[in-house]
Amino acid sequence: MNKPSERATPVSAILLVFTSGILFSLLDASAKFMVMSGMSAPFVSWVRFAVHVGVVFLLFRGWADPAIFRFRSLPAQILRGVFLFGSTFFNFFALKTLQLAETQSIAFFAPMVITALAGPLLGEWAGWRRWVAVLVGFVGVLVVTRPGLQSFEIGHVYALTATLCYSFYVIMTRQLGARETAQSLIFYSALAPAVLMAPAVPFTASLPPDVLHWVILVGLGFLGGFGHLLLIKAYQQATATALAPYPYVQIVWMTALGYLIFDQLPDAWTLVGAGIIVSSGLYILHREHRLRLRDRSLPNAEDETIAKGL
Template sequence: MAILSDNARGAILMMASMIAFTLNDTCFKALSDELPLFQALLIRGVVTMVLLFGIAWGMGALRLRLPKADWGFIALRTIAEIGAAYFFLTALFNMEIANVTAILQALPLTVTLAGAVFLGEAVGWRRLLAILVGFVGVMLIVRPGPDGFNSYAVYALIAVAFVTMRDLASRRLSKNVPSLVVALAAAAGVTLFAAIGTFSEQWVPVSELAALQLMGASFFIIGGYLFSVMVMRVGDIGFVAPFRYTGLLWALIMGFFVFGDWPDPITLLGGAIVVATGIFTFYRERKLAKRERG
């Protein structure tokens, strides 16, 4: 039996994480007509925290004696996770799942640009040009004009900013910080935020269908967390990262078969531009890394 290479395992884990996150989003959007946002987020958060705590305990990963600097970055990352969850899910409750996911495909570009601005990472003119072209693709999706603009697209863009901040904070964590501790802190922060938010909403009864959808969302978000942690530990990131874009394909499939939605040609064109420029950015990073090693 053939043994998979690290890159092959990394690609499979990345695609698995995208499937898990997209199925979580699908479950959450499906219950948006029945449950208010904060109630749904709180219930999912409690289940997620219990599962994550059990996994971390079983794996012996509950190490809390960490340097103050790491706790600072964990706190910053948790705040970013809270912002990302609120703005992304608000957009998801009010937009087609494929459109929201297409906007999020700008993340690799924004992380690259933010890394250059805030962390001093080198970015050549080709990658800067790719970032600019990628944002043109984002504008085609958002279409800030009287005919095509959806105000909730701004929420998706704000979510991109928060996720970018989250990823920058993640880069500053030392290697000794268990990933499960970071994920558990994020889940706890989002759950606490949701608990506070429920005071502004009226709780409604949870039907059997909504309960199943919440359980599905909790299960899939755990899978997304675990696969995304595992993928960072195998393979060449320049090879593995482009498989992130399979999330857009799954969002298109789920949007069509579950919600009967299909983006218009301009949105699809914008998504294709963003994906293409993101893949080029990773290609350039991989090529430069090989040149430095050579």
């Protein structure tokens, strides 16, 4: 049985991933600010999902459009929401003790996990060129962030658990994207965590001390809601394997926010690592251009198989 051939990734899907990365970076920076201010991490994560539900309901006019409630498999929708809940919940705990650069460096293991899981779970096998590009990009991320895992602590356990949960969330997003509506995917991904975490709210609630904290707390739901909507749209246009390298660009947004909010200045190692990441990205763009030319010119699958060796 032949493996599915590589396909060119639509530019629109890449741009959607880039934009969602900006929103998720803002989400992480805001969450770190909140938990460092003394807010309860479980309560902050619950508000993030509760507001997310309200945003999606209003955005898609849930009172008039039943597509937001329609589903083919409710258990699968709930399981996907549980994975997203785990990703956010454990990430917020990690942010309490780790720097943004540390949590992000561990989060960058996700593309590797996704690439490995997409083959057996989705039948989306990566070509060797993309594997090399992903590995080179990841080396660049390690150079930038230098996680220092020799001083392993509970925060690293939280971050690793969050990364594993996120990887399964992405795999399920790709799996369900073809048969579930985008409205239902984004709605149930927030509703499931909000309902699951509701019983703990009375024991973890801590009200924001001022207007600024209220604005940031409510804003978490908007950032998460719109970010995941864009991510769903991206994975409906391209495979999980094809999009796996592009979240590396998020290190740019995280570096900028670290400087602007937490006074974290990039050093020479950061510049070297960024150069490696950019070089890897430029090669990926070159490979995507070759694949687009092939897709336009090749008349059948047999020729496509031959072209993969070019």
